[in-house]
Amino acid sequence: MSRIADRTWEIERERRHQAYLSRIRSTTSEFVERYETILADVRRQGLDRYVATEFRSLESTLQRLRSLLHSDPERARDESRNIASDVHALPRVAREAQRHAVELERERQRRAGVELQSVLDSVFGEIGDPVEREFAYIEAATLKDDLTARVAAGTSIERIRQDVAQQTARIREQAQRQASEWKAGRRQAAAPEVQAQVLRDTRDTALKAAERNPAALRALSAAWDAVQETDEASAFQHALAAASAQADDAIVNEECRRTAVRAIFESLQKAGFAVEPPRRETGESDRVVILARKPSGRQAEFRVDLGGELSYKFDHYEGLACKQDIDQVLPMLQQLYGIQLSDERIRWENPDRLSRDARPLDNQENRHE
Known part of the structure; x- marks a missing residue:
């Protein structure tokens, strides 16, 4: 059996809120330190x-x-x-x-x-x-x-x-x-x-x-351009707050995705997979890809984007082994890491996958099992 499916993912509300507060606390602390330096120079x-x-x-x-x-x-x-x-x-x-x-x-x-x-x-x-x-x-x-x-x-x-x-x-x-x-x-x-x-x-x-987030950089550049066109003080403050909020959202989204990627990586490891380092795909879409295999040749692939979309593929399985791995990995995301999955859409499923289609790992990979 093999399956390709799409899900929506979301960090638990409280965890996301804490990530948001952490972002605000970090950036505001930078500004406070900068302000204190300015006042110290004035006094000096x-x-x-x-x-x-x-x-x-x-x-x-x-x-x-x-x-x-x-x-x-x-x-x-x-x-x-x-x-x-x-x-x-x-x-x-x-x-x-x-x-x-x-x-x-x-x-x-x-x-x-x-x-x-x-x-x-x-x-x-x-x-x-x-x-x-x-x-x-x-x-x-x-x-x-x-x-x-x-x-x-x-x-x-x-x-x-x-x-x-x-x-x-x-x-x-x-x-x-x-x-x-x-x-x-x-x-x-x-x-x-x-x-x-x-x-x-x-x-x-x-x-x-946001330098590692191309989509956020594009959006933020447009936001800063809008701020620069504002002269009146109150309008400037409003535009600056809006641009900053957009920056915070983009950065919090990226931080939440990193949490999701880390959760998937560790859940796959706990399920007995050898997991490759996550890699980023950029272009029209911005996704992080996590690839994992077992010594038997069974494979799992996850793709996570910033908008809350997650796709996964479990392939090269025989019989119900695929479902068993899926039922082991996905619940861990929520139970251990607070990643909530919903709206599953199965794009392809083959319940009769034969074992001869599996591709075992080489001896070196077997030693990591």
Whole structure:
């Protein structure tokens, strides 16, 4: 008896879900490490104080992502995508903020009188963010004429200091808003360059994992092209998420197929077959082929594709021996490896196969039995 049949295969839902989460956890971890390196470089260059609020916020988010990688990798992935542009923009914004603050400080020191400057320094010098501090000085400069006149009239510096302090809250609030708007403008100006960097990082990570999957590579290339045509920030994020999801699906599909191939390989071995290393067939279809034989010459061949299709052929059998091997191998796939088979379609079956058609293995192959 010989049989050729087609089946559909599927990894048990929970096992597939775990493979999916493992993929997300792995890629998100790569991005978190990359983000941490960027923040470390900003701090090493002493630029973090020019983007103090933004730096602390991103640092806190990365700490949370580290925890979420274990407890909720999908949420970690989503938050990672949300901060990608901000992280990549941070070094550029920090450098521009440094230049801006230094220029404003030089100009202020040139114009301000010594006594008035000492008053302003006592009130605003404690502001940690240099950009915010310089905006506070600029806002306080509206008081300059009045304060200068009062100094000239003999009003004590202490009294002037008290009067300025009463307006500190308003000035600092306005300065904080102005600094935030200024930095937002710098991030917006950097958006095209930042989006290109985010796209490169995400694409390279996905393509590296899919490099052995020609079908996935073709699909992903089309997806990345669609992302590149998107300029508006929210549309870019949506397109990037869609392309990344497509990449994850393709890679998880390949990982699940590897699990199925490994299960078939080991099940055949347990059934007494000598199994050749799996080989990949590419072209119009993308299939992995597993060939196995017994010393008697009985043969088994499995072909597994990414879409859930599996075909098998048991050949060179006599009588019911074929069915016995099939009934031994296929149940193992589900019982031991969680591979669910359904929808069997027998394409060819010969119940009267004669033993003389069998082709024994040579002596060397017999020794492996």
